[in-house]
Amino acid sequence: MIRAEGIRKRFGAHEVLKGVSLAMAKGEVIAVIGPSGSGKSTFLRCLNHLETIDAGRIDIEGDTLVATDAAGHCRYAPDVEVRRICRRMGMVFQHFNLFPHLTVLQNIIEAPVTVKGLKREAVVPKAEALLRKVGLSDKRDAYPARLSGGQKQRVAIARALAMEPDIMLFDEPTSALDPELTGEVLRTMRQLADEHMTMLVVTHEMGFAREVASRVAFMDGGELIESRPAAEFFARPEHPRTRAFLDSML
Numbered sequence: 001m002i003r004a005e006g007i008r009k010r011f012g013a014h015e016v017l018k019g020v021s022l023a024m025a026k027g028e029v030i031a032v033i034g035p036s037g038s039g040k041s042t043f044l045r046c047l048n049h050l051e052t053i054d055a056g057r058i059d060i061e062g063d064t065l066v067a068t069d070a071a072g073h074c075r076y077a078p079d080v081e082v083r084r085i086c087r088r089m090g091m092v093f094q095h096f097n098l099f100p101h102l103t104v105l106q107n108i109i110e111a112p113v114t115v116k117g118l119k120r121e122a123v124v125p126k127a128e129a130l131l132r133k134v135g136l137s138d139k140r141d142a143y144p145a146r147l148s149g150g151q152k153q154r155v156a157i158a159r160a161l162a163m164e165p166d167i168m169l170f171d172e173p174t175s176a177l178d179p180e181l182t183g184e185v186l187r188t189m190r191q192l193a194d195e196h197m198t199m200l201v202v203t204h205e206m207g208f209a210r211e212v213a214s215r216v217a218f219m220d221g222g223e224l225i226e227s228r229p230a231a232e233f234f235a236r237p238e239h240p241r242t243r244a245f246l247d248s249m250l
């Protein structure tokens with residue numbers, strides 16, 4: 001579904017990604033963990049073109065988003081193709097990013113109507129079904145300001161799903177939430193995983209990584225240090241930097 005090879009990214013003189021590679025199969029749930037500043041968010045943002053890369057190659061479902069030629073030049077697919085490829089990925093951020101002036105339902109149908117050009121009548125029943133799925137049918141006509149953080153994040157997940165993505169990217173979806181609200185969001189994500197959604201999840205929720213992820217990837221200092229099946233990863237972390245990080249999390 002996703003194949004990233006040798007991704008390099010610098011901001012000014014600071015090389016934030018130093019050749020990150022990750023391949024992800026359909027239905028896999030990969031948790032990305034690692035210290036603050038290690039490049040986790042930047043990596044995710046490169047995958048769906050919220051950042052451009054300096055070197056490497058990204059293929060999404062067999063289509064090349066960007067590749068680096070023999071001379072070292074990074075070449076992106078034409079704009080139309082880039083948009084088509086990136087539309088297959090839904091993204092959920094730490095800070096929800098809901099439109100404050102739109103109701104919950106309007107937030108969910110906005111992109112399908114304006115980006116995909118679908119008819120409102122066709123999209124509303126789907127949006128209502130998504131609201132049932134995330135347990136928020138009663139908030140259909142509420143504005144985001146009236147929702148709790150956990151509810152906002154579940155709306156953000158429903159909004160991403162409304163575009164019918166093949167892959168969901170999550171960047172610390174629970175880290176802005178109080179502990180008692182984290183559980184409801186993780187439950188929604190677990191349900192998606194049970195339905196075999198392909199998910200790449202940056203998280204510091206070790207319980208989620210251990211129980212839901214099929215694989216855990218550890219990033220440190222702009223490198224992907226190791227990526228292994230979750231049970232193995234926690235039982236026998238291979239790299240000393242992984243061990244040091246896991247120790248620091250206890």
Ligand SMILES: Nc1ncnc2c1ncn2[C@@H]1O[C@H](COP(=O)(O)OP(=O)(O)OP(=O)(O)O)[C@@H](O)[C@H]1O
Pocket residue numbers: 011016034035036037038039040041042043
């Ligand atoms: N737009 C930007 N301009 C300049 N530097 C940036 C930019 N975005 C990120 N960085 C830097 O890149 C490095 C990696 O940032 P990134 O947000 O990817 O880390 P992270 O692993 O997601 O950290 P956290 O766990 O705190 O979210 C950091 O040193 C950060 O300051």
Ligand SMILES: [Mg+2]
Pocket residue numbers: 040041042171172
């Ligand atoms: Mg981050």
